[in-house]
Amino acid sequence: MDNIAILDFGGQYTHLIANRIRRLGVYSEIVQSDISASQCKRFKGIIFSGSPHSVLDAQKPGFDPNVLHLGIPVLGLCYGHQLMAQCLGGQVVAGKYREYGIAQINIIKQSPLFAGCDIREQIWMSHGDAVAILPPGFDVLGSTDGCRAAAMGNESLRMYGLQFHPEVSDTPHGMTILDNFIAICECAREWNTQTFLREMGNDIKKKCGAKKVFLLVSGGVDSTVAFTLLNKVLGEHNVCGLHIDNGLMRREESGAILAYMKAHGFHNLHIVDASDRFLAALSNVADPEQKRRIIGTVFIQVQEQALSDLGLNPAEWILGQGTIYPDTIESAGTKHAERIKTHHNRVAAVMELLERGEIIEPLALLYKDEVRELGTALGLPESLVWRHPFPGPGLGVRLLCSDGAEVSVDPATSSGVLAIARRAGYEALVLPIRSVGVQGDGRTYAHPALVTGPKDWNGLEAVSTEITNKVRGVNRVVYGLHVQDAPDYRLVKAYLTKDRLELLRSLDSIVTDALHRFDEYRTVWQMPVVLLPLINKQERQCAVLRPIMSQEAMTARFARLKDETLAYILYEAKKVDGLGDLFYDVTHKPPATIEWE
Numbered sequence: 294m295d296n297i298a299i300l301d302f303g304g305q306y307t308h309l310i311a312n313r314i315r316r317l318g319v320y321s322e323i324v325q326s327d328i329s330a331s332q333c334k335r336f337k338g339i340i341f342s343g344s345p346h347s348v349l350d351a352q353k354p355g356f357d358p359n360v361l362h363l364g365i366p367v368l369g370l371c372y373g374h375q376l377m378a379q380c381l382g383g384q385v386v387a388g389k390y391r392e393y394g395i396a397q398i399n400i401i402k403q404s405p406l407f408a409g410c411d412i413r414e415q416i417w418m419s420h421g422d423a424v425a426i427l428p429p430g431f432d433v434l435g436s437t438d439g440c441r442a443a444a445m446g447n448e449s450l451r452m453y454g455l456q457f458h459p460e461v462s463d464t465p466h467g468m469t470i471l472d473n474f475i476a477i478c479e480c481a482r483e484w485n486t487q488t489f490l491r492e493m494g495n496d497i498k499k500k501c502g503a504k505k506v507f508l509l510v511s512g513g514v515d516s517t518v519a520f521t522l523l524n525k526v527l528g529e530h531n532v533c534g535l536h537i538d539n540g541l542m543r544r545e546e547s548g549a550i551l552a553y554m555k556a557h558g559f560h561n562l563h564i565v566d567a568s569d570r571f572l573a574a575l576s577n578v579a580d581p582e583q584k585r586r587i588i589g590t591v592f593i594q595v596q597e598q599a600l601s602d603l604g605l606n607p608a609e610w611i612l613g614q615g616t617i618y619p620d621t622i623e624s625a626g627t628k629h630a631e632r633i634k635t636h637h638n639r640v641a642a643v644m645e646l647l648e649r650g651e652i653i654e655p656l657a658l659l660y661k662d663e664v665r666e667l668g669t670a671l672g673l674p675e676s677l678v679w680r681h682p683f684p685g686p687g688l689g690v691r692l693l694c695s696d697g698a699e700v701s702v703d704p705a706t707s708s709g710v711l712a713i714a715r716r717a718g719y720e721a722l723v724l725p726i727r728s729v730g731v732q733g734d735g736r737t738y739a740h741p742a743l744v745t746g747p748k749d750w751n752g753l754e755a756v757s758t759e760i761t762n763k764v765r766g767v768n769r770v771v772y773g774l775h776v777q778d779a780p781d782y783r784l785v786k787a788y789l790t791k792d793r794l795e796l797l798r799s800l801d802s803i804v805t806d807a808l809h810r811f812d813e814y815r816t817v818w819q820m821p822v823v824l825l826p827l828i829n830k831q832e833r834q835c836a837v838l839r840p841i842m843s844q845e846a847m848t849a850r851f852a853r854l855k856d857e858t859l860a861y862i863l864y865e866a867k868k869v870d871g872l873g874d875l876f877y878d879v880t881h882k883p884p885a886t887i888e889w890e
């Protein structure tokens with residue numbers, strides 16, 4: 294079968310590129326970046342991925358330069374584009390202007406790579422360095438305002454480099470560009486969902502051997518699809534589902550999940566209430582990564598305990614999880630990738646089990662959109678397949694904690710934010726807390742900026758992009774909804790307590806109700822709500838609304854809720870005891886992540 298290789302330099306989107314190529318009907322394989330040129334001869338095309346590293350670093354991940362002289366078409370993306378330029382005699386410099394998010398490219402030279410694209414296209418960027426001098430024989434194919442060599446190519450060598458990411462859905466004609474590259478590689482389209490499902494079934498049987506699967510079922514889309522798939526491939530008597538109530542679920546969620554599963558014919562699902570155990574382990578913990586590690590570890594401990602409580606012989610059972618690909622990549626699951634956050638199913642205890650081959654994850658190579666497709670193909674109802682994603686650590690990562698110690702903000706950061714905001718007609722201040730972001734394929738843990746002023750979505754998008762691109766120390770921008778003049782917020786000592794969880798649950802219920810009531814549940818992809826360790830002048834706790842649009846969670850745009858939805862949320866939220874100002878997150882991913890920690 295014709296095969297396109299992706300050389301993995303550790304970019305956050307490497308696997309997404311492979312996913313896109315397969316969606317276009319061609320098998321695609323991810324290989325280590327240092328693969329030898331002779332091993333590459335079997336490929337019909339080669340793609341160089343992005344990376345959290347800079348090509349200007351001495352320690353950058355390398356590759357065999359002979360790969361560029363095999364006569365096979367090559368497409369370099371982001372870091373891959375720069376690496377190709379550097380190796381072929383061009384020059385890369387540290388960019389004066391970093392670009393994260395949406396940009397516009399002007400196509401200035403016709404190329405088969407851009408067949409079917411418009412002369413000006415929206416693209417999606419995440420870079421600091423840039424190609425300043427092209428290698429001999431290459432032409433600039435397209436430029437953005439901040440980047441002259443946003444696309445380069447040498448048609449006779451069939452080599453191309455793109456500073457932007459065609460694989461993400463925020464580059465609307467990205468699939469057209471990848472499709473054109475496949476055509477340039479002269480690949481036959483022989484890969485489809487049926488081939489894939491067959492391979493998955495064989496793979497599950499091979500991995501399990503004579504063992505049965507004891508699967509964690511949170512009730513979300515991924516674990517339910519994994520449960521259904523395993524039941525189908527192995528038979529119900531060889532699968533046992535376990536739902537753990539970790540005390541971090543939404544209001545009345547666990548009971549509803551069990552009832553739902555029973556109603557849909559699943560009889561091999563058990564439920565364990567471990568909420569006290571989770572809350573005890575999390576008391577007095579403020580660091581987000583530590584919280585994530587604790588939650589993931591307690592999950593495994595409870596799962597092992599439940600196996601023995603149910604009288605199942607551990608020698609006959611293998612543990613299972615509904616892990617999907619973003620969980621792996623964001624937890625630094627590939628050689629050169631940086632850890633953005635430790636997903637609950639990627640903590641040390643799980644990694645040890647994985648290494649020993651004692652855990653099965655049938656969906657580990659898939660993205661959310663593929664999981665949904667699979668769920669539909671397996672006959673799951675739409676209401677389940679289209680549930681909003683909910684993270685395994687649940688509200689645990691939506692409840693920001695603090696030990697109360699002052700968080701100082703660099704005055705240069707504050708003045709930088711204020712200058713940009715005022716030029717755009719807003720007031721602003723930098724909040725004394727931090728949240729996680731992803732910029733240039735690396736993790737950031739930086740301040741959010743709060744802007745107040747007119748609720749004009751375009752204006753807010755522009756100011757958010759400018760602040761996060763230009764001001765170091767800020768990776769997120771929130772908009773103050775009904776914030777009083779001269780807002781003033783105080784950081785307080787706040788941990789994961791039942792009271793705070795209840796407050797967040799109340800807001801979460803209001804939001805879910807509003808999305809259904811005003812018909813936005815299907816248009817909005819996910820809508821976390823986040824409680825902050827900040828109080829306003831009335832001593833009430835502040836919270837964030839984080840509605841986003843996405844396809845597979847690797848990139849996301851903040852969603853623009855309808856006025857009536859927002860008005861309803863604000864009206865209902867006022868009735869919640871102890872809840873103060875609400876902020877609306879107006880940051881895309883990158884530079885911010887979807888969740889705050």
Ligand code: XMP
Pocket residue numbers: 619620623634635636637638682683684685686819846847882885886887888889
């Ligand atoms: P971020 O915050 O990394 O989230 O942009 C991407 C998607 O993953 C979900 N998420 C998780 N899901 N375990 C999960 O099962 C986790 O530890 C976890 N952390 C984030 C998040 O809700 C979003 O859909």
